[in-house]
Amino acid sequence: MSEGQHHLASHASLNPGDSLWQACIDQLAQELPEQQFNTWIKPLAAQVSDDFSKVTLFVANRFKLDWVRAQYAGRISSLLEKIYGQPVQLELALALRESSARTYSPPAANETAAAAEPPEISEDPNAAGFKNRLNTALTFDTLVEGTANRMARAAAMHVATTPGYLYNPLFIYGGVGLGKTHLVHAVGNKLLQDKPGSKVLYIHAEQFVSDVVKAYQRKTFDEFKEKYHSLDLLLIDDVQFFANKDRTQEEFFNAFEALLAKKSHIVMTSDTYPKGLTDIHERLISRFDSGLTVAIEPPELEMRVAILINKARVESVEMPEEVAFFVAKNVRSNVRELEGALRKILAYSRFNQKEISIQLAREALRDLLSIQNRQISVENIQKTVADYYKIKVADMYSKKRPASIARPRQIAMYLAKELTQKSLPEIGELFGGRDHTTVLHAVRKIGGERQQMTELNQQLHVLEQTLKG
Numbered sequence: 257m258s259e260g261q262h263h264l265a266s267h268a269s270l271n272p273g274d275s276l277w278q279a280c281i282d283q284l285a286q287e288l289p290e291q292q293f294n295t296w297i298k299p300l301a302a303q304v305s306d307d308f309s310k311v312t313l314f315v316a317n318r319f320k321l322d323w324v325r326a327q328y329a330g331r332i333s334s335l336l337e338k339i340y341g342q343p344v345q346l347e348l349a350l351a352l353r354e355s356s357a358r359t360y361s362p363p364a365a366n367e368t369a370a371a372a373e374p375p376e377i378s379e380d381p382n383a384a385g386f387k388n389r390l391n392t393a394l395t396f397d398t399l400v401e402g403t404a405n406r407m408a409r410a411a412a413m414h415v416a417t418t419p420g421y422l423y424n425p426l427f428i429y430g431g432v433g434l435g436k437t438h439l440v441h442a443v444g445n446k447l448l449q450d451k452p453g454s455k456v457l458y459i460h461a462e463q464f465v466s467d468v469v470k471a472y473q474r475k476t477f478d479e480f481k482e483k484y485h486s487l488d489l490l491l492i493d494d495v496q497f498f499a500n501k502d503r504t505q506e507e508f509f510n511a512f513e514a515l516l517a518k519k520s521h522i523v524m525t526s527d528t529y530p531k532g533l534t535d536i537h538e539r540l541i542s543r544f545d546s547g548l549t550v551a552i553e554p555p556e557l558e559m560r561v562a563i564l565i566n567k568a569r570v571e572s573v574e575m576p577e578e579v580a581f582f583v584a585k586n587v588r589s590n591v592r593e594l595e596g597a598l599r600k601i602l603a604y605s606r607f608n609q610k611e612i613s614i615q616l617a618r619e620a621l622r623d624l625l626s627i628q629n630r631q632i633s634v635e636n637i638q639k640t641v642a643d644y645y646k647i648k649v650a651d652m653y654s655k656k657r658p659a660s661i662a663r664p665r666q667i668a669m670y671l672a673k674e675l676t677q678k679s680l681p682e683i684g685e686l687f688g689g690r691d692h693t694t695v696l697h698a699v700r701k702i703g704g705e706r707q708q709m710t711e712l713n714q715q716l717h718v719l720e721q722t723l724k725g
C-alpha cells in the first residue's frame with residue numbers, strides 16, 4: 257500500500273472523495289503559513305469525481321481563482337497525486353454566485369503582473385478605503401538576526417521607532433529571498449503598533465507601476481497623488497522594477513519629493529545598490545542613495561541553523577540542532593530555499609509518521625541533495641569541521657595548539673583519512689605542512705576515543721552525514 261492510500265484509509269469514515277481532498281488540505285495546512293492557508297485554501301469547495309480522476313475546486317471570484325491557480329495549483333496537483341497514488345486532474349472553477357453574475361472584466365496585462373503580490377493578506381475590509389497591505393506576520397520578532405542582516409535590521413528598527421529623521425530614505429538591497437520584504441513589513445507593523453494612527457503603505461514596485469497606469473488611463477492623478485503624497489511611511493519593494501518605466505519614475509520622483517518634504521519616511525528595497533540599477537533616471541538614483549543604503553547578505557551557517565529551528569518552532573515542531581545543522585549546511589542559497597527544505601522535511605515526517613532525524617532529512621531532501629552530488633574534499637572537511645566547532649578554517653593549517661583548536665583539527669584529519677583517498681603525507685601537507693606521523697597520531701587517537709566516548713561518536717556521525725550530503 258502506498259503512503260497516500262494509507263493516509264486515505266485513515267479517513268475511511270468519510271466518503272472517499274471527501275477524504276482525498278481532506279488529506280490534501282490537511283497537508284497544505286501543515287505546509288503553509290496559517291494566514292495563507294486560511295485566506296486561500298480553507299474557503300475552497302471541492303468536488304471529486306467518483307473515480308477520483310478529477311478534482312474541481314470552486315473559488316469565490318476571478319481574482320482568487322487566478323491567484324490560487326498561480327500559487328497553489330501545482331502543489332495541490334502533486335499532493336493529490338501523491339495521496340491517491342496516480343495523477344489526478346485538477347480544475348478550478350468560479351463558484352456559481354460569481355460566474356452567473358458575470359461581473360468580471362479581465363485585468364490589463366500590467367495589472368496581472370501586479371497581482372503577484374497578494375493584496376488581500378492583511379487588508380482590513382472595514383478600514384474605509386485605505387489598505388496598508390501589510391502582512392502582519394512579518395515582524396521584527398519573527399526575523400532572526402545575524403551578521404548578515406544586523407545593519408539593515410538596526411537601521412530599519414531605527415526608522416520604525418523614529419520615522420522621518422535619520423536614514424531617509426532607507427535603501428535596503430540584497431539577493432533574492434534574503435528577507436528584504438520581511439524587513440520592510442516589519443518596519444510598517446512596528447510603526448503601526450507604536451502609533452496606530454499612522455498612514456503606512458506597503459507596495460510592490462510593480463503594483464506602483466500598475467497604479468500609475470490606471471491613474472493615466474482613468475485620468476485620476478489627483479487621487480493618485482492624494483493616496484501617495486499623504487503617507488507617513490511608504491514601503492516600496494523591488495524598485496528595480498521601475499527600469500524603463502519613465503512615467504512611473506516621474507510619478508515616483510514627485511511622490512518621493514513630496515514625502516521627504518513633509519518628513520514622511522520612505523523605505524525601499526532592491527536587488528542591487530542604487531548605482532547598480534539600470535535604466536532608472538540619474539536623479540532618482542542619486543535620491544535613492546541620499547539617506548542610508550544598507551545590504552542584506554546571505555545568512556551565515558549559524559543564522560541558517562537559527563532560522564530553521566525558529567521556523568520549525570512556529571510550526572510547533574522541535575527540530576534537533578544536528579538536523580538543522582545538516583540542512584543549513586546543505587541549503588546555503590537563501591532563506592526562502594531554507595523554508596522550502598523545512599516544509600519538505602515536516603511534510604515527510606508527518607506523512608511517514610517518523611521523528612525528524614538526519615536520515616529523514618536526507619530522504620526528504622533527496623532530490624535537492626543529489627543535485628549537489630558533492631565530492632568530499634579535504635577542504636570541505638576542514639570547512640565543515642571548523643564551522644561545527646566554531647573555529648576559523650585558518651586554524652586547520654595554523655600552528656596553534658590550544659585544545660579548543662587542536663582537537664577539531666585532529667577530528668578533521670581523522671575524517672580526511674576516513675572519507676578521502678588521500679595518503680597520510682598528503683593530508684599532513686593540506687593541514688599546514690604537518691608531518692605524516694602527526695596525522696597518524698590524530699587518526700589513531702580519534703578512532704580510539706570514538707569507541708569509548710558516545711558524545712564524540714555522535715558528533716562524528718553528524719559530521720560524516722553532513723559531509724556525505
Ligand SMILES: Nc1ncnc2c1ncn2[C@@H]1O[C@H](COP(=O)(O)OP(=O)(O)OP(=O)(O)O)[C@@H](O)[C@H]1O
Nearest residue numbers: 398399400431432433434435436437438563591592
Ligand atoms: N532573518 C530571517 N529570519 C526569519 N525569516 C526570514 C529571514 N530572512 C528571510 N526570512 C524569510 O524568508 C522568506 C523570503 O524572504 P523575503 O520574501 O523577505 O525575501 P526578499 O529578500 O524580499 O526576496 P525577493 O527579492 O525574492 O522578494 C520569507 O518567508 C521571510 O519571512
